[in-house]
Amino acid sequence: MSYAARSVDGVEVIPLRDAVGPMGGELKQAPSEILTGGSPGDWAGLSPDEWVLHFRCYLLRGRTGRTVLVDTGVGATDSPASTWAPVPGTLLGELARVGVAPGDVDTVVLTHLHSDHAGGAVVDGVPAFPNARHVIQRAEVEWVGSGGPNPILERVLRPLTGMVDAVDGEAEVIPGVRAILAPGHTPGHQVVEIGRLTLTGDLVLHPVQLANPAIRYAHDEDPDRAAATRQALLRRLRAEGGLIGTAHFPEPFTEILVEQGD
């Protein structure tokens, strides 16, 4: 089953389902244990005991025919994500379904360098998207590079040597599409903005964070900073109206309605 695509400001936005499954293995925990600081009312209609995640990437087809992939999913059976996420991901099959071969992707944007977003960028030790520049915040590259040997550095960043476009803060990806630093989940986490649509990566992880954007997530590198970044984004969207595209919600797009003051 596939998700419905949207057109935003002349850019076609196609959500791709890489995988679906519970957070397992070494990260297996109830959502209410790792999403903290809210009140019971924030969980209305949501399960505090079970979290089935979708692992989603987005394909963008620009006004000038450029093809951009936002995030690369969990990766193959032996990916760094295999310790906790449902592998293998089906991203390459999903791309084929919409008529895109790996070599057709001219830009990959990685919202951040966690295994369920960057794991599919390299398959069998070689770049999965051989013609793509990979847009990553410089702060993210430096963070992963400074932490000593780790699977993302060895198995994702090293094979991408020469293909990374490290950006600082805000950068135009293609006309009408911008990458914007949105730190906290990781130091160089970024979101992607297309007109009124923001692809949030893991800045907004679980629907309970729409009910209460201050809810902290235990696996954020800096939960306070993530909460501040999330609150700023949602405050703006609730003032102006907008749309978010998330990585892990059951549905790709969530409309953010203007909040009426009284």
Ligand SMILES: [Zn+2]
């Ligand atoms: Zn994630």
